[in-house]
Structures are given as C-alpha cells and as structure tokens.
Amino acid sequence: MAFKVEHEIHQRRKGRNSGVGLLLIGLVGIVFGLTVVKVLGLTDVRQMERFDHVARPQLEPGALEAAEQRAADLAAASEAGE
Amino acid sequence: MTDVTNHSQTSEAQMGDYFALMKPRVMQLVVFTALVGLLVAPVGVNPFIGFVAILCIAVGAGASGALNMWWDADIDAIMKRTVKRPIPSGAVQPGEALGIGMTLSVFSVVLLFLATNALAAGLLAFTIFFYAVIYSMWLKRSTPQNIVIGGAAGSFPPMIGWAVATGGVSVESILMFALIFMWTPPHFWALALFVKSDYGDAGVPMLTETHGRKATRNHILAYCVPLVLVALGLGVTSIGGPIYLVVAVLLNLWFLKGCYDIWCRTDADSEADDHAVEKHTFKVSLFYLFGHFVALLVEALMRANDWNVW
Helix, strand or coil: CCCCCCCHHHHHCHHHHHHHHHHHHHHHHHHHHHHHHHHHCCCCHHHHHHHHCCCCHHHCHHHHHHHHHHHHHHHHHHHHHC | CCCCCCCCCCCCCCHHHHHHHCCHHHHHHHHHHHHHHHHCCCCCCCHHHHHHHHHHHHHHHHHHHHHHHHHCHHHHCCCCCCCCCCCCCCCCCHHHHHHHHHHHHHHHHHHHHHHCCHHHHHHHHHHHHHHHHHHHHHHCCCCCCHHHHHHHHHHHHHHHHHHHHHCCCCHHHHHHHHHHHHHHHHHHHHHHHHCCCCHHHHCCCCHHHHCHHHHHHHHHHHHHHHHHHHHHHHHCCCCCCHHHHHHHHHHHHHHHHHHHHHHHCCHHHHHHCCCHHHHHHHHHHHHHHHHHHHHHHHHHHHHHCCCCCC
C-alpha cells in the first residue's frame, strides 16, 4: 500500500525529512561500527561481559591482576612441591 | 544578542540552511588541523575510531558556529558580509539555531567521550564553551584583542586530535596549538587592512578602527616574531624533522618578510597600489599554515615507513 500525501507540508519538508533520515541512518552506522571496533579490540574475551551493564567487581583491573598473581603463585607452589 | 525576532521567514528552511549555520568553511580548517594532530601522534588509532573522532570535532565546531550565529544575529543583520547568513536572511529562526547548537554540542562531546577518551571530550567541550561564551558573548564586543583571544578556539583542534590518539597533552600538541594561536592575529589583521568592514557600525571593536591602521601594522609584526619561534620550535620536537624544518624556515622567511613589508608601509603607500602587499601577505599566511601542517604529515609518513632523508 502506497503512502498517500495528506498535506502539502509533506512535500514542502521532503528535503528536510530525507536529510534527517539520512543523518539517523548515519548515526546508526556509527554506533554499530563503534560497537564492532570496541568489541573486536578487547584483549580478553571475558571483558565482553563489561558491556552487559552489570557491575562485575571481578573484572576490575585490580581484581584481574590479583587473579593472575594468584594463578602464578599456585603454579610456582606446585612446581616447588614437585 | 538574540532580541532579533524574525518574522520574515517566507520559505521552509532546508538542510542546506541548517548546514550553513555550522560555518562549513571554518569546519574545513578544523577538520584538517585535527586530522594532522591525530595522524602525527605517536600512538596509532583505529581508522574507524579516528573517523568518528574527526566527525565529532567537526560537529562540535559546527555547533559552536550555530551558537555564535544565534548570539550574533543582531550584528549579522547589520554587516554586509553576514547579512545573508541563515538567521538574518530569515531562513532559520534564532530559537532553531540555539536548539541545534546546544543539541549538537552535547551530542558531539558525548560521542567523542564514548568513542575515545575523557580528555579529548573535555577539550572539545571547552573549545565549544570558549568560542560560544568567552569569545562570542563576552570578548568579541568588548575588546579589540577579540581576534587574538578568539583565535584560541580555532587552535584547539590539533590538540584534540592528539588527545584522541594519546589520551594526553604534550609539548608537541601545545606547540601545534600555539602555531595556530600566534598565526591567527597577523592573518586576520592583514585581511582587515584591505577589506572595508562595517564592524564599527555593528559596535564590534576591531583593532583597525579602535587603535588605527598604524597600530595594526605594528601588531602584525609583533605577533609574527613569536610565531616564527613557535613554528621553528615545533621542528625540534618528536613530530618535527629535517623536512619540516626546511619548509618552516622557508615559510617563516616568506611570511616574516610580508609582515615586515606591511610594517614599513604607510596608508598612503597602501592606497597607492590597492593594498598589494597586504593582499599578498594574507595569501602567504594561508600557504603558511597549510604548509606547516602538511610538512608535519610528511614527517609522520616518513617515520611510519622508516624513511630517512639524511
């Protein structure tokens, strides 16, 4: 079903409306592109969870470093035990 | 100010009228210098993030242009050069310009923050504030040094581009800022010496009218000397190099000679040859800024490819 022009303002503002439409499409493209670039740029896949808007203290830099340190200590301890 | 109530809107404003609010010619310089600031930085940026950052800086500059046109609608309607701008011509209502300016300001700063970092976004926000409030609302109509201080707003883009890449401010980005900042007064005053302006009718104090043309000639030379130091100083930082230094020496000799010639002349000399030296020096000033930033880009390209001219 074709849209029917109900008022002359539709015709008068056609250029403006088309322009706003293109700008909105451009904005969607920018937000999508930024999302792709930011997500692909993550060094650790676990950080993907940062984008679900839920606070995750275990993903804060300090916590990640502490976890890595713990893992290193455990590895060193197991090596020493052998 | 905005007490100009425009009842003469006869036709529907088109996208082109709204685009004209954003001062596209100023945006060209902003985009170019911001791009150079971003590309010469020692840290690489994802091309798409770089594109979005430059877009945000351009939109932020355009937003401050729209706010400037909203505030200056009354004087724009008086001066011949500006009477065809969208608000005095009746194409766009002042309220629309204010709305567009405010919306795009917030939009560009927030998007730049999300895409890059807080420092770049903060610098962009400060630039918009500086141009719209400090320059347009306060200093433009109160001091003949308005060009000098207002020039700071146009000097921030390379610093923002650098901050996008590095997340910081450094001596290189400060010197790029200083290069445009010191270049702006001689560039505009050379123009003011040969263009008949009606700033006086609009109540805007311009140096040529408040202090006379001789004082303007003195000011042009006085700003050109520190400009030379800044331009050469940039050459010994990490973004400079032999090619930049050669280009800078030649361009600075050329521009300094033009400023010196302007300083030596009287108004009678100037009238006699239809301001030939002033017009020539103004053209040189355009090559001057463009040449310095292109030379910085060439140096960045050479560093990226490990080319050594020595």
